[in-house]
Structures are given as structure tokens and as C-alpha cells.
Amino acid sequence: MTLVVAIDAGTTGVRSIAFDENGQLVQSAYQEFPQYFPDSGWVEHDASEIWDAVVATLASLMSKVDQPVAAVGVTNQRETVVVWDTKTGQPLHRAIVWQDRRTAARCEQLAEQGWLQTIRRTTGLVLDPYFSATKLEWLLKNNHISVSPSTAFGTVDSWLIWKLTGGASHVTDPSNASRTMMYDIGTMQWSEELLDLFSVPESMMPEVRPSSSRVGVTASNLPLPGGTPISGIGGDQQAALFGQAGFSPGDAKNTYGTGSFVLMNVGNEMPEPVDGILTTLGCAVGDSPPAYVLEGAIFATGAAIQWLRDGLGIIEKSSDVGALAASVESSEDVFVVPAFTGLGSPWWDPNARGTIVGLTRGSTRAHIARATVEAIALQTRDAIDLMAQAGGVSVENLRVDGGASAMNLLLEIQANQLGVAVHRSAISETTALGAAYLAGIAEGVWSGIEEVADAWNADFVARPSGDRSQADALHGRWLEAVKRSRGWV
16 A cells, blocks of 8 residues: 655644545644744744654654655645745744734735735735735844845745755745735746835745645655655645645635635636635646635634633533534524624624624523524625625535534535535545645546546535525625624724
8 A cells, every 4th residue: 555645734733644545544643833922913933843843743653654655745834934044954033924913014004005906916815914925024124134045935835845855945836825925826926026025035935836746855864765755735725625626616615613714716717806805826736727716714613613612601512512503493583793803704804893693581502502603604605605706606516624514504504505515525634635635646646636536525415405595584684793793993
């Protein structure tokens, strides 16, 4: 049996997973790494500690398996900025994490200077400190990093691949490059105009290679055998779309995590920018161009369930919410808008705040629980409705993963709200699986996306009921509740 190893370097930890030729998880290992918060709104990682976690998880994983490894794929937290010296192999500063907000004022300044439309048109993104460009600009201007021919920038994938190859490969892929706010998603090149705007020398930038292609081989001093091909790269959300076999226009996936990321494939024609939705690039296989992907970010889904548990104390465990919500047939016109840190797609309203409306003396904790579950599905509909309008394609199906996807009730509500079937993947680690597929396709373990699509299967499918009038009525009332949450601050 031949294995493909996926390294999934997330925001709080690293997981290394071995998959077999059937796409089944064989073994895995996980290790957390520290988070640093040096100031209000600042979030940092030590890139060396991320690398140490990669080495540790690979060592643990390889101690559990004795089959040959055909390829390695890397998937990663996106947007996080790493700058290092290629001579010393050491980071020049702590990595600035995607969650970091220190450049908010700079983004506001750029918007006032009229750069928003240029950035939207060129990168598909919005002017927000979430993305890499202003973080990198801040590092270069405020920490006296002396740029030299040995200074390298990358997102976490670039850093890890550089380390895995012993410094031989400084690369990224379109899915990660398109999250930096410095990549032209129309021409598929680094934007000279934006690099100049952010005072970033092009010499620092990684080469953009296809997501599924050999970009190097492992060095000899690693737990993996030296010379193992590194052949897959994908930003975590796009890798999950790939792992969910979202290869055709209209294919969409939602990961119900702390928040939710909804991605929809809209094909090879770049859509016009639409307020409230990001345009980004999917994973590229070989010489084929990457598909354009619309992305909606929802801030509170699993976090809302955690609030029921920790804030209100109406459930003991997050897993209790499904049974409690199902104990009533409806929320009885109670709505929970979980805008604890504002609203994301499609509203992008940082001044919204959490709201409960419709309470009566007959309202119980079960009605609040059901309204919270409904809010997860309703927020997803809001994002997907706008995506379908923006991309000019209808959603054919929704494939889901993440912790809350274990709740059948949620998926049934979601199917009714969207009017399409909702499929829960039989493999929960779809992000890592996507990275494994990207690497394995490049090395011939799988013949291509058709074989991956044929291998995908669900362990539960929720189908919409025939009559959508009740679902539409619920959604209409939800929009009224959202109005009451907006602009509170």
C-alpha cells in the first residue's frame, strides 16, 4: 500500500495525516503551537515553532506506518505573513497572523486615498487587515527588516516547503497567492502596481506554481525519507473545496467551524466584484488554470453554539444542542442573530451586535437553541444567495464538513433554505484530504480529478422538502431580525 502524507498547518496546531490510495485516513498526529498577543488586536506566531510542530507530527506519524510515501501535500492557514533569511534559515520576525488587526488604520487610509476599487478589481479582495499586504508593509516599515537578496516572504505554505526542501524551493500556489492582496487574479501574476504600493520588492516573493505539481523533494534530515516529492499546495479553504470534489461551476462547500467559510466554484471566467463577497482562486492542477471561487466568511456559527454552552449555560456540551433544538417543532418566531463581533458576508457590518428577538413568556431554552441552529443555516443562505447572483451560476449542491455538520437537523434546515441537497462528507478531514489529492494526482497515485470525484462519498444527505414557502417565510423574518442587529455600536 502506498501512502500520501498531508501536512495541515492550521492556526492553532499542525496535523500530519497519511491517506491510502482509496483516500482513506490511515494514521494521523497532531501538535499545537503557541499563540502570541503582544498588543490589543495583535496576533503572532513563531514560524520556527510551526516548523517544529511539523517535524514532531511527521516523526509521530512515520513511527506508526511502514508503507512507502509517494508524495507530500501542504495545506495551511492563509494570509499569515512570514519573512525569513534564506542564508540563516531563520525568521526575521514573528509571523503576523491572518486574525491580526494592527493595520486597520492603514487600510482605512488606503480606502480614503481611492485604492479600494483597484484592489477589488485586481485581487478580488477588500481592503482589510485580514490579508497579507498591509501586514508585510508594516513589517518592512516598522521593524527595520533590511531587505537583501536573501530576504524571503511567504505565507505558511511557502515557509514550510522551503524548510522541507532544505531551502531549495521558494514557492506558493494560486490559492494562497490570491489571498495576499498583491496578486493579480486576472493575469495570474504578482501585481507590480500593488507591490509598489506596499513597498514590497518582487525579489522577496515566492514563485507561483500549480497547486498540483512537483515543486521539490524532501531534504535528507527529516522524518520522511529524503527525496520524497512535495507535489501539493493549497490554502486551507480551497483545499477543502478540492477535497470535497468541488470541480464544477455551482459546486459549493461550507465548513461549519467556529465561523464558516462558504466557497463556490464559478468556473474559469473572472466575475465582476460584488460587495459582500470575495473573489479568489481555487487550486490549479498541472497546466490547467485554477477556477475562480467566490467566498463568503461567516463569523459565528460554532461560536454561537459555544455561547449557548458557556455564556447562557443552557447546554452542558456543544453536542447537546441538536437534541435540544429538535425537541421543538419550530423556534416560534424567536430569532438569534449571533453578531458577537459584527456580521460577515454578505453584510460586512463591524458595528452589528448579537440580538435575540421574538421572545415571549412561552419561549424556552429549546426555542433559543433551535433559533441558534437556524441562524447558522440562514447566514449560509445569505452568503450563497449573493454568490449565485454574483457568479451567474446556481448552486447545484452543498457539501459540508466541520463540527456542526454532525447535526442532522442543521443539514435538514440548510437543505430547505437552499432548495438543494446538502451532503456531509464521509471523510471529516477534507482540508488535508484535498492537499493529499493535489499531491497524489501530480505523482500518479490518482489519475486526475475524475477519479477523485468518483471516490467522494457522503455519510448523510439532507434533501429539501417540496414546499419552500415555509423556508422562505422563515428567511424573510430572519432578514428583519438582521436589520435590528445592524449598526448597534
